[in-house]
Amino acid sequence: MASANFVKTGRKIIAIGRNYSEHAKELGNAVPTSPFFFLKPPSSYITNGQSIEIPTGCEVHHELELAVIIGKNGRDIQANEADDYISGYALALDMTARDLQEQAKKAGRPWSAAKGYDTFTPIGDFIPKEYISDHDNVDLLLQIDGVTKQQGNTRDMIFSVPTLIENVSSIMRLEEGDVILTGTPKGVGPVYPGETITCELAFGGKTLSQLRFSVIDRPKPNSSLASAK
Numbered sequence: 001m002a003s004a005n006f007v008k009t010g011r012k013i014i015a016i017g018r019n020y021s022e023h024a025k026e027l028g029n030a031v032p033t034s035p036f037f038f039l040k041p042p043s044s045y046i047t048n049g050q051s052i053e054i055p056t057g058c059e060v061h062h063e064l065e066l067a068v069i070i071g072k073n074g075r076d077i078q079a080n081e082a083d084d085y086i087s088g089y090a091l092a093l094d095m096t097a098r099d100l101q102e103q104a105k106k107a108g109r110p111w112s113a114a115k116g117y118d119t120f121t122p123i124g125d126f127i128p129k130e131y132i133s134d135h136d137n138v139d140l141l142l143q144i145d146g147v148t149k150q151q152g153n154t155r156d157m158i159f160s161v162p163t164l165i166e167n168v169s170s171i172m173r174l175e176e177g178d179v180i181l182t183g184t185p186k187g188v189g190p191v192y193p194g195e196t197i198t199c200e201l202a203f204g205g206k207t208l209s210q211l212r213f214s215v216i217d218r219p220k221p222n223s224s225l226a227s228a229k
Contacts, residue, residue: 003069003070003071003072003087003088003126003176003177004069004087004126004128005126005177006090006126006177006178006179007042007045007047007123009176009177010042010069010175010176010177010178010179011042011175011177011178012039012042012172012175012178012179013039013040013041013042013044013045013121013178013179013181014037014039014168014178014179014180014181015037015038015039015040015065015094015115015180015181016036016159016164016180016181016182016183017032017036017037017038017183018031018032018036018158018183019035019157019159019164019182019183019184020152020157020158020183020184020185020186021156021158022186025186031158032158034159034167035159035163035164035167035168037167037168038110038111038112038115039112040094040115040116040120040121040181041116042121043118044115044116044117044118044119044120044121045121045122045123046121046122046123046213047122047123047124047125048122048124048125048211048212048213049212049213050119050122050213051119051213051214051215051216052093052095052119052120052191052197052213052214052215052216053117053118053119053216053217053218053219054191054192054193054215054216054217054218055097055117055218056218058097058099058100059097059098059099059190060095060097060098060190060191061095061096061098061188061189061190061191062093062095062142062144062149062150062188062189062191063093063094063095063184063188064091064092064093064140064141064142064150064152064184064185064199065091065093065094065140065181065182065183065184066089066091066092066135066138066140066154066181066182066201067089067090067091067092067123067180067181067182068086068089068135068161068164068165068179068180068182069086069087069088069089069090069126069177069178069179070085070086070087070174070175070176070177070178070179070180071085071086071087071088071176072084072085072087072176073173073174073175073176074169074173074174075169075170075172075173075174076169076170077165077166077169078166079160079162079163079165079166082161082162082165082166083129083162085165085169085174086129086135086161087126087128087129087176088127088128088129088131089126089127089129089131089132089135089138089201090123090124090125090126090127090179090209091123091124091127091140091199091200091201091208091209091211092121092122092123092124092179092181093121093122093123093142093197093199093213094115094120094121094184095115095117095119095120095121095122095191096114096115096120096188097113097114097115097117098114098190100113100114101114101115117218118218121181122197122211122213123179124201124209124210124211125209127201127208127209131203131208132208133203134203135154135160135161136154136155136157136160136161137154137155137203137204138153138154138201138202138203139151139152139153139200139201139202139203140152140153140154140185140199140200140201141199141200141201141202142187142197142199143197143198143199144191144195144196144197145195145196146198149187149188149189150184150185150186150187150188150199151187152184152185152186152187153185154182156185157182157183158183161180161182164180164182165180168180191215192215193215193216193217194215195214195215196212196214196215197211197212197213197214197215198210198211198212198213199211
C-alpha cells in the first residue's frame with residue numbers, strides 16, 4: 001500500500017484547528033461552529049527518534065494529534081463514505097511557534113511560518129486502519145521528561161473524522177498519502193532545548209505507537225554559505 005509510505009509520498013498535511021473545545025478555551029479562542037484548517041509542508045516531517053529544532057527566539061509549543069492517512073484520491077466525499085478513503089492512522093505532533101502565530105493573528109496574516117519550520121511535524125509509523133475500529137475512541141498521551149502534559153481521547157473532538165474528510169474534500173481534492181491532523185486536546189505548552197518529548201497512542205487498552213523526540217536548538221546557518229548570499 002503506497003499510503004503506508006506517506007512521509008515520503010504524501011503531498012499535503014492538512015491541520016484542523018481548534019477541534020477540542022477545551023484546547024480552544026485554553027488559548028482564549030472561540031469554539032468553532034464549523035471545521036477550519038491550515039496547511040503544513042511535508043518538508044516539516046520528522047520520524048521517531050529524530051530531533052525537534054527550536055528556532056532562535058521562538059516560543060514553541062507541543063500539540064499532540066491523531067493523524068488520519070488518506071488511502072485513495074477523492075473529492076466531495078460524503079461523511080458516510082469517508083472511512084473508505086482512510087488507509088490508516090499515525091500519532092503526530094503539530095509543533096507551533098506560538099509567539100509567531102500570535103503576531104500573525106493580530107496582523108491578520110497567515111500562520112504558515114509559525115507552523116511550517118523544518119522538524120515541526122514529528123510523526124510515527126503507519127498504523128493500518130484495521131487496528132483502530134473506532135476513530136472516536138483513541139487515547140493520546142504526551143509527556144515531557146516523564147511529566148504528563150497532554151492526555152485526551154478523540155471522543156472529545158468537536159468534529160468527527162468523517163466530518164473532517166467531508167469538509168476538506170469539498171474544498172480540495174484529497175490524494176493518497178495526504179495526512180489530516182485532527183486537532184489537539186488541552187494541555188499544550190512550551191518545549192525547550194534539552195528536554196525529551198515522549199508520546200503514546202492507544203486503542204482498546206493496547207498501545208499502538210510510542211514516540212520519542214529530543215528537543216534541540218535549531219542549528220545556525222553555515223557561515224560560509226550565509227556570507228556568499
